[in-house]
């Protein structure tokens with residue numbers, strides 16, 4: 001130990017006390033306040049006109065954010081295109097012919113590059129677009145802290161491990177826990193399935209070969225089953241037909257996801273499982289009765305999801321084009 005060292009700690013401590021709010025504040029609500037003051041208007045405008053053209057796009061943008069954040073954290077990795085030397089995540093099986101909304105992000109990004117070049121990260125755009133999509137579909141607004149930076153890598157293997165509708169709730173909980181999300185977050189964020197659509201092949205076993213029985217899921221509501229059999233007849237050419245995740249209020253962000261679950265009208269097996277598991281069933285019933293609590297809790301869990309593994313400070317970069325690293 002240096003002879004004088006014991007005299008210095010108070011100074012260091014003071015400095016640390018001063019700096020810690022800056023050092024530890026990774027994201028900030030007013031991050032772009034001076035560098036891109038019109039950011040929120042530009043994103044809202046972009047999402048609004050995308051919805052005017054295609055109502056479903058609000059749901060697609062929310063899912064895009066989820067699939068970005070669950071792989072390498074929220075770093076825009078999902079937006080990167082494949083090249084001869086670079087393998088992205090777009091062609092991983094949970095994403096290929098399934099994730100939508102890339103063009104909307106491109107359009108918003110080009111508007112932002114005009115207004116404030118090389119300033120706003122692609123992953124912050126996705127985070128805001130998801131929030132706007134929910135808000136404009138009838139959900140509740142939640143404040144989003146900004147300053148995420150874009151990654152320079154992608155991981156197709158990890159993208160192939162995104163939650164699947166054919167896995168157990170145990171597995172899904174593990175994948176959420178890996179991202180520091182708990183069982184409540186699983187139930188709350190699954191409420192995203194209150195809007196948007198799913199392709200028939202992602203729930204067909206429930207219609208034709210439930211649990212290997214060769215018949216339909218006996219617990220599925222009879223009139224819902226009848227409708228699904230019309231949309232998804234038992235032949236391969238119906239595999240990519242679409243059914244609404246919420247058959248009652250299809251395009252509205254509300255608590256009908258949970259109301260459907262308690263009525264045995266969930267679409268995906270993993271959705272309906274939430275109503276039948278002792279760890280999650282009571283929360284499903286609760287949200288089916290308390291729409292405003294759900295909308296509020298959804299914002300809270302979205303903030304947690306939007307903070308997964310973010311790059312800040314000098315890490316990562318601000319991409320100029322969301323489809324490729326600079």
Ligand code: HEM
Pocket residue numbers: 056059060061062063066097098099100163164165166172186189190192193195196197198199202245268270
């Ligand atoms: C809990 C595990 C989850 C599983 C197993 C799952 C699975 C799926 C599947 C299979 C689809 C249909 C995809 C297709 O038809 O190609 C889908 C759609 C969707 N998912 Fe999830 N999901 C999960 C969690 C989430 C979360 C956490 C969010 C967002 C917070 C989310 C948002 C959505 C939305 C909005 C759609 C509709 C997208 C559209 O219409 O374009 N999902 N999900």
Ligand SMILES: *[C@@H]1O[C@H](CO)[C@@H](O)[C@H](O)[C@H]1NC(C)=O
Pocket residue numbers: 050053054
């Ligand atoms: C409108 O929506 C359709 C269907 O999603 C899409 O193919 C098309 O590119 C969109 N057009 C514009 C101008 O955004």
Ligand SMILES: *[C@@H]1O[C@H](CO)[C@@H](O)[C@H](O)[C@H]1NC(C)=O
Pocket residue numbers: 155156157158161
């Ligand atoms: C990609 O993801 C896989 C599976 O999650 C992981 O084992 C691997 O280490 C990751 N690769 C890189 C380069 O991060």
Ligand SMILES: *[C@@H]1O[C@H](CO)[C@@H](O)[C@H](O)[C@H]1NC(C)=O
Pocket residue numbers: 211212
């Ligand atoms: C599925 O089938 C297995 C045995 O084939 C059985 O043990 C299990 O209880 C069944 N699950 C349901 C939900 O019916």
Ligand SMILES: *[C@@H]1O[C@H](CO)[C@@H](O)[C@H](O)[C@H]1NC(C)=O
Pocket residue numbers: 259260262263288
């Ligand atoms: C369940 O469905 C019935 C009609 O089949 C409806 O009257 C009831 O309100 C639904 N329950 C919930 C919680 O939405």
